Amino acid sequence: MEGRHIPFTSEDRERIAGAARWGMVVGITNVVATALQVMYGLHGARGALAFALVAVYAMPIVFNVYLIRASGALRRVAQTYPTNQHDLLHGFRGLRVYFLIQVVMIIVSIGLLLFGAVGAAAL
Numbered sequence: 001m002e003g004r005h006i007p008f009t010s011e012d013r014e015r016i017a018g019a020a021r022w023g024m025v026v027g028i029t030n031v032v033a034t035a036l037q038v039m040y041g042l043h044g045a046r047g048a049l050a051f052a053l054v055a056v057y058a059m060p061i062v063f064n065v066y067l068i069r070a071s072g073a074l075r076r077v078a079q080t081y082p083t084n085q086h087d088l089l090h091g092f093r094g095l096r097v098y099f100l101i102q103v104v105m106i107i108v109s110i111g112l113l114l115f116g117a118v119g120a121a122a123l
Helices: 010-042 047-057 059-079 085-122
Strands: none
Touching: 010 047, 010 059, 047 059, 059 085
8 A cells, every 4th residue: 555646736636734723723722622621620639530520521632632633644745746645545544534433423422412401401
């Protein structure tokens, strides 16, 4: 697979580089914000509560790492000539995992909200 190359125009490369740059900015910003949330959430927390807070608050770090890695692969696509198909596929796979985890997190959040609303209505 290393030998396969895809020809892109210079305009295509600029668009890919721009998307990679913004993906990197979003990923790094989210990791820093999440780290600050974890530190704030742990302030005063002890034992099992601290572990639960870290598990919940630190989850975005996991999927933002996929975004950062995908952005790096797409940046390599934009910077190399001829473009390596391996880097392009790696970038798309990383984006797929990132968006899949985002959707799962949204579904879980909505489920928890509905569960809480049903529980509150029952009281």
